[in-house]
Amino acid sequence: MLGKIAAVFLKDLRLEWRSRETLVTVCLFSIVIIFIFNFGFDPTREESLRLLPGLLWVAFAFSGVWGCNRSFATEKENGCLEAIMLAPMDPGIIYLGKVLANLLFILVAEMVVLFLAVIWYNLPFKSINGWLLLVVFLGTFGYVAVGTLFAAIAVNTRMREVMLPILHFPVAVPVFIAAMESTAGALRAQPVAEYVDWIRLLFSFSIIFTTASYLLFRYVMEE
Amino acid sequence: MSGESRSLSSKLLLLLVMGSMPVALYMAFIYAPEEASMGPVQRIFYFHVSSAWIAFLAYFVIFVGSLGYLIKRSPKMDSLAHGAGEVGFMFCSLVLITGPLWAKPVWGLWWPWDARITSTFALWLLYASYLSVRHFFEESGRSATLGAVVGIIGFIDVPIVYFSIRWWRTHHPAPVILGGEGSGLDPQMYTALWVTLGAFLALFSFLLWQVFTLRSVEREIFSIRRRMVILASK
Numbered sequence: 099m100l101g102k103i104a105a106v107f108l109k110d111l112r113l114e115w116r117s118r119e120t121l122v123t124v125c126l127f128s129i130v131i132i133f134i135f136n137f138g139f140d141p142t143r144e145e146s147l148r149l150l151p152g153l154l155w156v157a158f159a160f161s162g163v164w165g166c167n168r169s170f171a172t173e174k175e176n177g178c179l180e181a182i183m184l185a186p187m188d189p190g191i192i193y194l195g196k197v198l199a200n201l202l203f204i205l206v207a208e209m210v211v212l213f214l215a216v217i218w219y220n221l222p223f224k225s226i227n228g229w230l231l232l233v234v235f236l237g238t239f240g241y242v243a244v245g246t247l248f249a250a251i252a253v254n255t256r257m258r259e260v261m262l263p264i265l266h267f268p269v270a271v272p273v274f275i276a277a278m279e280s281t282a283g284a285l286r287a288q289p290v291a292e293y294v295d296w297i298r299l300l301f302s303f304s305i306i307f308t309t310a311s312y313l314l315f316r317y318v319m320e321e
Numbered sequence: 322m323s324g325e326s327r328s329l330s331s332k333l334l335l336l337l338v339m340g341s342m343p344v345a346l347y348m349a350f351i352y353a354p355e356e357a358s359m360g361p362v363q364r365i366f367y368f369h370v371s372s373a374w375i376a377f378l379a380y381f382v383i384f385v386g387s388l389g390y391l392i393k394r395s396p397k398m399d400s401l402a403h404g405a406g407e408v409g410f411m412f413c414s415l416v417l418i419t420g421p422l423w424a425k426p427v428w429g430l431w432w433p434w435d436a437r438i439t440s441t442f443a444l445w446l447l448y449a450s451y452l453s454v455r456h457f458f459e460e461s462g463r464s465a466t467l468g469a470v471v472g473i474i475g476f477i478d479v480p481i482v483y484f485s486i487r488w489w490r491t492h493h494p495a496p497v498i499l500g501g502e503g504s505g506l507d508p509q510m511y512t513a514l515w516v517t518l519g520a521f522l523a524l525f526s527f528l529l530w531q532v533f534t535l536r537s538v539e540r541e542i543f544s545i546r547r548r549m550v551i552l553a554s555k
Contacts, residue, residue, distance in 0.1 A: 244474065251467050255457045264453055265471065268446035269478045272485035279489065299485060310477055314470045317391055 106195025124207040127161040146219040151281035166245035170253035193315040230284035236300035237277030247311035334527040345520035353513035367517040379409025384476035387469035404532035410448040436490040
């Protein structure tokens with residue numbers, strides 16, 4: 099099973115490596131969002147610590163939704179989705195492979211954005227600490243777990259670009275709350291005990307929704 | 322189920338609604354004592370809370386219908402889920418309309434972002450996303466399956482949303498709120514609340530039954546029409 103997941107994952111990776119479209123657009127989209135927001139705030143350093151968690155996750159949410167969408171939109175061309183469904187394996191495996199690929203692309207883009215945000219908002223580089231990275235990882239995982247399932251649904255509509263956030267954001271509300279709260283704690287280098295509950299929530303959310311989506315994916319793919 | 326027994330159940334439910342609604346109005350407006358600090362505006366509480374509970378209950382019905390549909394592939398289960406989605410959305414909207422009407426005179430705010438308002442709003446958005454899936458896939462005939470998937474994910478999410486918003490609120494200072502309606506209700510107020518809830522449950526069942534029947538009739542018409550097309554082409 100792991101080999102099959104890896105096959106789907108590596109296929110997406112190879113595809114991405116040839117165009118690099120998802121990575122670049124997700125990254126640029128996040129940067130543009132942060133740039134635009136900047137005009138509304140013009141923050142001091144203390145204020146930017148207060149605003150940045152929300153700002154970062156809004157940027158991640160909008161660019162991430164595009165990344166999830168993209169992973170099925172490319173499959174839709176030339177009937178690739180039908181072809182991949184012919185593979186003699188559980189459709190859930192396609193889901194898991196796609197989740198891993200989306201997770202990787204979005205995480206790489208997020209790392210770039212995080213690095214730039216530290217420069218733009220004049221924060222010390224040590225504010226990108228291990229806990230922050232864990233929070234970003236778990237938050238993105240939970241986000242992508244549902245996003246990938248819903249992208250497979252939204253790809254079948256004419257308005258998939260707007261359909262996906264409408265479907266996905268209400269479900270991802272716990273991810274946003276927990277990720278924003280724990281990002282704030284990690285950026286301020288607060289003791290972990292103060293926000294560890296949010297990290298637990300992110301972890302549980304990711305596990306619950308990866309399992310549920312894995313089980314439900316076969317119904318989404320049947321024609 | 323035959324058409325006759327369908328309309329009989331519909332009539333019985335209608336009678337139940339027509340019988341219980343005046344009683345609920347009497348209980349809420351006359352029987353229940355006036356709340357000391359909030360005055361008459363507090364009486365909206367009976368309808369507000371009843372609608373809120375039914376909004377949560379209806380999402381559970383979506384879940385049961387969705388799960389049933391995925392397992393059994395029975396169109397009836399699908400009609401149940403879809404009907405609960407539409408009727409539940411209406412009750413959830415009622416909560417969000419009656420809430421501000423009550424909050425403004427009492428707290429001076431239309432929309433204090435406290436835990437319950439925020440989580441009800443999140444529930445409303447979950448309803449909206451469920452119904453938009455149902456709508457957008459109506460033509461392609463995949464509305465039932467995809468709706469079921471979204472309904473199940475949404476239902477699993479409801480308690481997680483609810484508790485995460487509660488935790489979030491306890492981390493932030495909540496806006497000034499008078500005691501909360503759960504703290505020490507007058508026994509007469511409790512009675513009035515249960516009666517209103519009962520009447521609203523009857524209304525919910527009646528509306529759900531109407532939508533359910535409507536969908537079944539639609540399906541029957543569709544299959545009759547298809548049979549006629551086949552016959553005509555022979």
